Amino acid sequence: MGNTTSSSDSAAAAPPPKHRREWPLAAILTARFTLVAAIPVLAFAFALMFHVIPSVRQDLDANHQAIASAVVAQVESYFSVADREMRTLAILLADDTQSTDQTTALLDAYVHANPFYESIYLADHTGHVSAIGLPLEMRSRRSNHIGLDVSQREFVREARQRKLPVWSNSFLSPVSLRVTIAIAVPVGNRVLIGEVAVTPLPALAKRITADLSITIMMLDRQNQLTAHSANAYANQQLNLGHLPIVAAARTGKKGVQTEFELNGSTVVGSAWPIADLDWLVLVTQTRELAYSQIYATWTRLFGVVLAAIVAALAAATWTSSAISRRFRLYSRQSQAIADGRYDLPWEASNTREFNQLRDNLQRMAVAIRSREDAMTTARAELQRSEQRLLATIEQTPNVAVQWYDGDGRIMMWNKASEIVYGIRAETAIGKTLDELIYTPAQCAEFRQMLAESSRTGPVGPYESSFTRPDGSQGYLLCTTFAIPGDAGSPRYVCMDIDITNQKLAERSLLDLNATLEERVEERTDELTRANDELVETLETLQRAQQELLRSEKLAALGSMVAGIAHELNTPIGNGLMASSTLDEHNRNFQIEVAAGNLRRSSLERYVADSQTATDILLRNLQRASDLIRSFKQVAVDQTSAQRRTFRLDQAIDEILLALQPTLKKQPLTLTREIDNEIWLDSYPGPLGQIITNLITNSINHGFEGRETGTIVISAQRISDDQIQLRICDDGKGIAPEHLNRVFDPFFTTRLGQGGSGLGMNIVHTLATQVLGGQIRIDSTLGAGTCVTLDLPQRAPESRSEESVAF
């Protein structure tokens, strides 16, 4: 039951809105205000970036270039002095007339006079130092250097070959033990070498610019750092050849302002060649210092932006907190409405939109309240409805109803399910079917079918089988379909009808069908046998029937002979008596005659008595003759079934006369109502038998056990060639259930009391087949029976000898 509320909830729960990061209104408003404040500042910053900064860079370029040019000029002039002086000295030494001491003195004087030189020495034709001029403090160790082999030095070899002064690279001088550069000037086959200190070079460079932020470096031919304006790395033979700016300058791209990494900091610099020496001057400045003006501008700008933003933030915070306070208030009010408190005080605002919002919220509260009431009623109704429905499902007989969740777990199990599956609801709820009745494979199939039903609509009805806990097999007719469940998860319904019995019946029917043919054959054989027996029996019966008919006829003949005998007995007895009386009278007369006492009176009495006896005799003999003629007629009619034309009334009189002996025994009244002028061309024999049988039936059945009775025989013409003959009695009538069977052969209510059951059948056969008419019988129990014969005036011609027998 608990799931019913979900239907309304899930309907309302549309897909949840994509979660987005939420910000307070005040923050959003503040951010937007700030953005607005920042826009002009940013615009200004872009202007600065694209206009002011490039011009600053240009200034920087020009500045560096000026410094580099000055340094180049200074260094070139510095070394050109040495170049010039050493050439002059070479000329002095060229004649090779001085002694070693003189030469040494000259060189000493030169070095001493000019601190520019660290040492000047002359190598002889083998390349060994023959004389060396040293500063004062080093002269004591002059011997250390005399004899040193300088012939392997690159610049010395080159000077010798080219016969021209050649500058060395910087190198570690074994004389000064400092990094030095030297110029070799050929003097005949000797070489004059002057080592020039590079130590003044930084000072030289420093003179050019007072800007300490600018670093000037000089690189020798090997790109080794020879001089550094800040004296850093001095003499460390640091090779800067790897710097892209140096490599570029070596390939002729001079003075290109470049940013690059140097000793861990980013610098801006350019490289300039010193042509005479094949050196490079590198003017660099750390990026921060080079762009200090730009950085200062940026800093100020940032200050302005920050100030603007702070101001904007303050203003924005004030404004937005006021707005957001109002929103929070309404939010609280809405929350209160949501919590079901509708009677909160609403304060007014000076903002129209807020007032509108407030009014709308109030209206909403009222609307919600009324809707809530309606919903409460509706929910109660819904609950009742659901209870009704569930109770109906629960109590439904024969239909097992179950609910399943999406995993095939049982959620509901009605009473019918308990009966059908033989499992109690408490056991079933919460389980899956494989825990109860199914194999895992069946259960998987079942689940798949559940899933399918939610896609394709109801599945079934289909048949399914299962095993009850007691091991017996059950069969079900199932329908499965999906109904909405909780929170969008499907729920499935299964409705099952137990068809185990039908199923079993079907099984046995199938078995039956399988053996049917065999059985049919068996039966056919039996039937054939029975049929044969029947045919035999029928023949026996027919034979018996004929026997019976014959015996009936004999019986009829017997009774007729008895009747005739009885009828003739009276006239013949009367005649006998009259003739015996006459005989006596004659004898007496004869005696008297003989005795002669004859008197007249005797003769006259005699004559009268003779006349009377003769009259009686005549009358009775006439009577007997009539009787015999009549009997003869009946017998002829009956035996020969002779067709003739006769008057119906006469024929009936003759029949009744023949029946006289039978009728006399009974105290009944026989009434004839027959038209005189009815002539028939028919068979009087069969007609007589019909009337005889009917009257006999009335006497034997209708008046059985009664003192009196009336039989009315009536006949009239009903058309030109049709007459109707009715024989009615007022007997006890025929039971309705017997009425239909009256004409059936062998039907009798007096079986064993002498009835053959054929009388009425003979009547029917004679009436329809011999006389060609129709016969019907009407009877009311207790009121009488009436047999009606509709006969043609002319009986049909076609007749056979056999049918006549009936």
Add this chain to the structure above:
Amino acid sequence: MMKIFLIAMAMALSGALLGGCGEKESIRLGYVGGLTGRTADLGTSGRNGLQMALDQINAAGGIKGRKIEVIFKDDENDPEKGKRAVRELLAAKVAAIIGPVTSNVAVAVVPLVNEANMLLMAGPVTTADLAGKDDQFFRTIAVNTVHAETMAGFLYQKRGVRRVNAAVNLSNKAYTESWINSFERAFVALGGKLEARITYVSGADTDFADLTRKLLVDTPDAVVMVTSAVDVALFANQARLQGSKALMVTSEWAGTGKLTEIGGANVEGYIVPQYLDPQSAAPVFSGFRDAYRQRFQQDVGFPAVVLHNATQVVFKALAEQQSGESLKQTLLRLRRFDGLLEPIIFDDFGDVQSKTFLTEVRNGQYHVIQ
């Protein structure tokens, strides 16, 4: 809430105006070596070797995404300046110190690094004084005992030298004394004799003529000069002038390009032991040799090779270092590292074994003779 928001706004804006700074902080290393003065050939060559490794690793994106930065310090082969340099590097919170390049300085600074638990991956420091100690001092070439003994054996057995005089430069005493003592022990053991041990401190007023005269007293079979390349060149000059016929021999210290540059023809035929075969055709080494020439426009010397190896070892250790592990622990866990010529395999004390190559100067080039 509002406050946080304001701060976030301010930061976002300032970030937008000043440009982002998202790069990972670089790993800092220190280098100590004599970059100026008489023995600057060791320090500058070593620095160049380090620079090669540094450029390579940074071009490859650094270690674990962090660039490597090296702070270079010049100790001028002065123990006091060396100590100052190391203190400065400790203060700069470097991850490890590479150098120094002379034993003298090394002996002076090892207590400092031990105290600070700072790894010191030395250059061509071969003094036996630092051998066999469980400390922060590591080196990638063998202790000089091996080299001195090799030289002693060579002289006695291959050249028939029996009487030797030696010049010992005390300005790098830790190395030179260790070397000459090992040499003498081995040489005497063989049956030779170190007759004169001329010690001096190299400086501007050193009188090489006088020292050479003392060195040549009693015309020894061989003269062993345990000093720098510049000094050997100056000795060589005097020896020639004084008409010496003795076999001239140096220690590994002199085996740099400076010897042939300054000595010229005077050092022809000199026997110079080397830590490495300068003519080796090993592909890794020859590749390095060519690159070095390209970069610095001079021939590679042993200090560059040693320092390059030392630097690579440190890089590898940094790359493999696990959390909670000191670099020393990493080195002792890994033990084996690739070198330009030979693999470097540390023992428990951070020492390694390495070969000694004996070379002879011919036409200004070192040729391996043993």
